[in-house]
Amino acid sequence: MSKIRKILSLSLNSKRTKLFNWHTKNYNLNGGTSNMSDDIEIRVxxxxxxxxxxxxxxxxxxxENSLNKDVVEHAIFKLQMKGVVVESSNLDDNGHEIFTTKKKYMRKGNFANRILTALSDKVK
Incomplete structure (x- = not known):
């Protein structure tokens, strides 16, 4: 692994860890998942x-799921940390962030974008 890629990887992991700790503290999580949060993740x-x-x-x-947006955002964040969900580097027509599952993206995305995805935390 090149030195630059290694530094970027360490920096990204540090940011993810800080975000995860913030979510854990602010949502009163104990590091595990409850049956309710598992259910929400499955629905997402x-x-x-x-x-x-x-x-x-x-x-x-x-x-679609009659859930609060904050609950969905938290579930998406947890699923991103698990490597299940990816975020597009593009926004929708109204300027909102958009997401899909990594499996769906890898199945539908073109080869060049998948290579770029491997080097980034967002996808094109």
Whole structure:
């Protein structure tokens, strides 16, 4: 691994760890997952895997599942930390962040974008 890539990787992991610690503290989590948060994560993944959508917004997932947007954002963050969900480097037409599952992205994304994804925490 090149020295630059190694430094970027360490920096990214440090940022993710800080974000995870912030979420853990602010959502009163004890590091584990409860049955309720597991259920929410499963519902979020199911929404992201809907065949009629390539990418989904937090508000769309929240509306579909009758959940608070903060709850969906937290679930997406946890799923990103687990490597299940990816965020696009692009925004939707209204300027909102968009997400999909890594599996769906790898199946539908083109080869060049998948290579770039391996070097970044966001996808094109």
């Amino acid at each position: 993944i199911a929404s992201l895997n809907e065949p009629e959508y390539d990418w989904r917004t937090v508000s769309g997932i929240a509306r």
